[in-house]
Amino acid sequence: MPAKPKATAKAANPEPKATPPDAPPVTVGERSKQRYYQTNPVERRFEEVGFPGLTPAEKKTYTHARLILPVANRQVSLSNKTDREYWKQVTKEGLPCRRLKNNYNWGTDKHGRDISTYRIDELKKRSLSQAKLTALNVLHQQFLLKREAARSKGAKLPQEDIDQEKQRRQEMAVLKRELYGEIPGPLANDPEWDDVIPIPQEESQDALARIAYPDDYAEAVSYLRAVMASEEYSPRCLRLTERVIAMNPGHYTVWLYRFKIVSALKLSITDEIQWLNDVALDHLKNYQIWHHRQLLLDHHYANTLSSDAEAAKQFAKSETDFISKILSKDTKNYHVWSYRQYLITKLDYWSPFELATTQSMIEDDLRNNSAWSHRFFIVFSDPSISTKGSASTEHDPKVPDAIIDREIAYAQEKIKLAPQNQSSWLYLRGVLAKGGRGLDTVGEFASQFFSNLGAEDEEVTSSHALDLMSEVYHKQGDIEKAKLCLKELSEKWDPVREGYWKYRLSELK
Amino acid sequence: MSASDAEAPKLDKARHIKYWQRCHKTFLPTAYTGSDSTRLTFAFFIISALDILSVPLTAQDRAAVRTWVLSLQHPDGGFCGSPTHAMAGENASKGSANIAATFFALILLGMAAETEEEQRSAYAGVDRKAVLLWLRKLQRSDGSFGQVLWEGEPTGGRDTRHSYLASSIRWMLRGSVQKGDENWVEDIDVERMTEYIRSLQTYDGGIAESSTEESHAGYAYCAISALSLLDRHPDTTADTKQAMDSGIADRTKLLKFLAHRQFKYLSNTEAIASDGGTGENYLEAKLGDLSLDGERAYTGFNGRWNKKADTCYTWWACSMFRLLDADYVYDAVPTGNYLLDITQHIIGGFGKAVGEPPDIYHSYLGLATVGLIGGHDLKEVDAGLCCSKDAARKIEMAREGLLESLKKQSEQRGGWGADEFWGKAAEMVKVK
Incomplete structure (x- = not known):
């Protein structure tokens, strides 16, 4: 057995008597360089003056230091006896056989900055973060094993463990981002989503109409694609649709998927409507929101409202209240008016209240053609006084004369207030056609x-x-x-x- | 020629080219995330704008259009709206095709072809049969169309946008294949479709999502254009007016509705009032307020009665006049003035209205309108397909080329029908 190299003790104390003490290093690179010189005696002198310029003593040290290396590095093997002799000599002379290499490569950080240009304290901070991440990763692996074990027994981990893991992943995400520029999204950090393998969308270099997606969007969509493909309908998927909708309310299938979840899980329609109200107020011009609402209405009607007149009335009331609220922000919103008509027809909500609200909107703005148009619908599509399927442009003999008279008078009254207003004149012509009057x-x-x-x-x-x-x-x-x-x-x-x-x-x- | 004619506003072509090249070559800003589902639509606007501006694409760019568009094709027919909606490999059928995306995909494929040979094979790779059968499934019993098939059912609004897209897709792929031919695919119900569109006219003569809703120039355009494409014959025989005649209940009233989409645009007042709170309503000109001689006149267009002017409605209205052979209803000069002086933007593109920054949608429809009106060194624009006439011609070539190659394939099968061949071979083996 070769003797264990014990050179460290003395080799750490090489001789550079001639060189003045270095100023303390500022950067990591400078420190490495200094250490290099410390463990490679005469190297700096050699670099400065070359071999011929060294003193004889230096020449001896330099040569010996080089000569011992092939043996120290086990490039040359000696017999046991010679080996013992060799080490005895190295120890006696204090020859440096453990030497740092020159130009140590520290690598680069997430910004591409060479770490050797870091200040010492910066590196210390970075190393601490790395250590912390390693420690967290050990705990994270423990969590995964523990969960696996629990699952194989058909048990679940206590919520406390899951919460801790969530917290841990957040910390890990922060560290990874800080150290390596990795941006693991919030879903990848949530243990709840560990079993889903996200399906990112394929994006070639020369794809068209590329969008600078926010990171969270790209992540959320890749999870959405995965759960939609596996046809999962669960509360977590419902929350996921909310994430995607917040960023892209025009996504044409996330809404259909969401509706499917709501109906599959038999979730409360009123809760869903409540949630939808806020989304609608955030995205006034979006069409999908109102289509979703219409699906909810159909579903609610089929399951509850069709057999419960009182509930239907209540629902119609709360819906029209919300519609009034949103119309106060955008009085001519096409989708909102469309939904309003759908609601009234579906729930048979031909109330005087409806006529009154339209009237007050017209009074607020005589030129609000949406309100005029709605009035025409309320008056002439009411099944109690009109013929089903009668075209908007044709005479409907079922409409009572009194109503025709009332509407003519209404239009004329408004025309007098603003003779150049298109809406009121069109309304007047529309009423005359309905009444079969020239x-x-x-x-x-x-x-x-x-x-x-x-x-x-x-x-x-x-x-x-x-x-x-x-x-x-x-x-x-x-x-x-x-x-x-x-x-x-x-x-x-x-x-x-x-x-x-x-x-x-x-x-x- | 009066002084005002000599100084007629100009289309700053170089700036528009720059605007569209920027859209083509760089990422759209994060704000477009909300439009992620309609990337094919945006790709169409970008490539088609460059086409109208006669900016040739490199061979590499054209190949990229083809590759990307075909990567969005759904195995069960149609095209997905964006990579977000498309799935690869064994999950491919879990993607979701969309009727608007399919329309834009087919135009893009045609537009990306340059030589005649490329044009004839532009639809190679398009599963014609699957698309046409999918289109049939999107039609509802009332004649309307949905935008997406969801669990086998058409979903989405019943409005005329989908009728228009369906009619266009049918025109682009169907061709004059007769029943009994090998490539015959069961057609959509054209009669129901026409009847449905006919039922949408409102009391004021316009067209809406349904006859009881508010009339809207956008829905009207889609209705009229859908009918015009039903009438556009795939082969060389003259177009008919059959669908147009039976699909419009009252043409006189419709024309009146359209004629009133235009109004004298009061530039100074609206610019000032735009933040002063006149709300949604346009400013009524003082009755009989004639322009002074030499003063430049502006005509703005709105989509609904009493609403403000918006760049895109110049397209929806003016192209409809073209389709209805009623160009006499509006004056192209003040209409062009409005676009070029009021909404054309200094960095290229068009804004929605006065003082608004350009966006892809309004920039495209503004440019298309200028092309439709004519002049300004732009390609001629097809009022029905909303792309250059050049591109429309390429699409016809693509369709004919596709039908020809399908015919050839079936002839080859007929002569050396696979089943027959292997059947005979099997017999021979038995005999031995």
Whole structure:
């Protein structure tokens, strides 16, 4: 047996008497260099003056120090006896056989910075973090083993352990990010998701319309893809859909998937609606939100509301309350108005309240065409006074005259307030068509918005009245007057639509 | 020529090219994450804008379009909206195809072809039969279409966007294959589709999601364009007006609705009022307020009655006038002025309205409208497909090329029908 090298004790004390003491190193690299010189005597002198420039003593040390290396490194093997002699000599002379190498490679950090340029305290901090991460990793491995063991017995780990592991992974994530720039997302850090292998989306270098996804989104989507593929419907998946929806509410299948979870787990529809309210307020222009709501309504109706009139009424009330709230933020939101119609039809909620809310919205803004349009629906689609399936443009004999009269009066009242408002005139025409009444029945009313047509002192306060009267005159056979209306519109009162009025003129015969 | 004509506003083509090249070559900002499901749509806007601007793509870029688009094809028919919705390998059928994505994918494949040979094989790799059968499954009994098949059922709105997309996809892939031909695939119910669209006209003559809802120029465009594509014949025989005639309940009222989407845009006042709170309503011009001579006139378009002007509605309205042969209803000059002076952005692209930054959607539809109106050194634009006429022609070539190759394949099978061949070989073996 070769003697164990015991050189450390004395080799650590080599001779450099000539060199002045170094200034304490600032960076890790400087310290390495100093240590290198400390363990390689005469090396610095050698670098400075070359071999011929060394003193004889230095030459001897330098040569001996080199000569011993092949044996110390076991490149040359000696007989037992010679080996013993060798080590005796090395120890006696204090020859340095344990020597640090030059240009130690410290590697780079996450920013690509050479660690040898770190200050000593920076490295110390980094090493501490690495040690801490290693320790945490040991505990993490323990957790995995413990869980595996529990699972094989069909048991579960206590919540306390899971909570600790969650905490641990958060700490590990912070450390990994700090040390190596790794960004393990929140799901990878959650033991609850350990059994899911995420399926990241494939993204080639020359893919089109690439988006700078936030890290959390890319992670959440890769887990979503995995659970949707394995058709898992569970509370954790419900929470996952929420994560994805918050970042991409336009995701066209996450909503369908979410609905599937809600129905599979028989979750409370009102809770889901409550949650949806906040999402809707955050994303006013999103379409999927309202489609989801419609699915929830259908589901709720089939399971509960269809057989419980009181619950249906309650639900309709709370829904219309929320709709009013959201419409106060965006009075013409198409999806919201669409859903409102769907709700009313589905729950048969043709209440005077509905007419009243539309009315107050029109009063707030006479030009809110969405509100006018809704009023038309409320009045003329109400099954108690209308024919099912009657087209919006056609006469419906079932609608009582009183209602037609009421609506004509309503439109006329609003027209007088704003004669140039398109919505109220269109409404008036729509009501007349529903009532099977000719435009001539409002000829007198329309005539008040212009005077002295064709004369020098012609006055017009509503171009829509002129348009309507051109049709009335035409029907009455007064082509010249009809033409005059269109001519005045084209040339004087509504020239932006000159082409349209001229086309109308050309159609007059 | 008056002074104002001489100084007519110009399309800053170089800036638009820069804008679209930036969209093409760099990551879209994080804010687009909410549009992650419609990346194929954005890819279409980008590639098609460069096409309208006559910026040629390199062979590598064109190959990349093909590879990427085909990677989004779903094994059961259709294309997925983005890599988020597409799955690879054995999970492929767990992805989710979308009707809009399929429309944009097919246009992109056509657009990425350059030489005639490339054009004829642009649809190689598209499973025509699967797409057409999938399209059939997306149609509901009322004639409307869903956007996605979910557990075998069409889901999503019943609005005309889906009818339009279905009609376009059908035009792009179906061709004039007759019943009894090898490549015959059961068609969608065209009659129901037409009837359904017909039922959507509202009391004011417009078209809405349903006849009781608020009329909307976007839904109207989709309805009219869907009908026009049903009428567009795949072979050289003249187009008919059959679907257009039976799918529009009241053309006069519809024209009136469309004519009123335009209004005199009061530039100064709206710019000031945009943060002053006039809300959603446009500013009514004072009745009979004529422009002074030489003053530049602007025509803005809105999508619904009494709403503000928006760049995209110049497209939805003006292209509809084209489809209805009713260009006389609007004046192209002040319309172009509005786009070029008011919403064209200094960094390229178009904003939604005055003072708004450009975004991909409005930039594309603004550019397409300028191309539709004509001039400004842009390619001519196809009002029905919303891409250049050049691209539309390539798509026709792609379809014919695909049908030809399918025919060849079936002929080969007919002559040396696989079953027959192996059957005979087996017999011969037995005899020996």
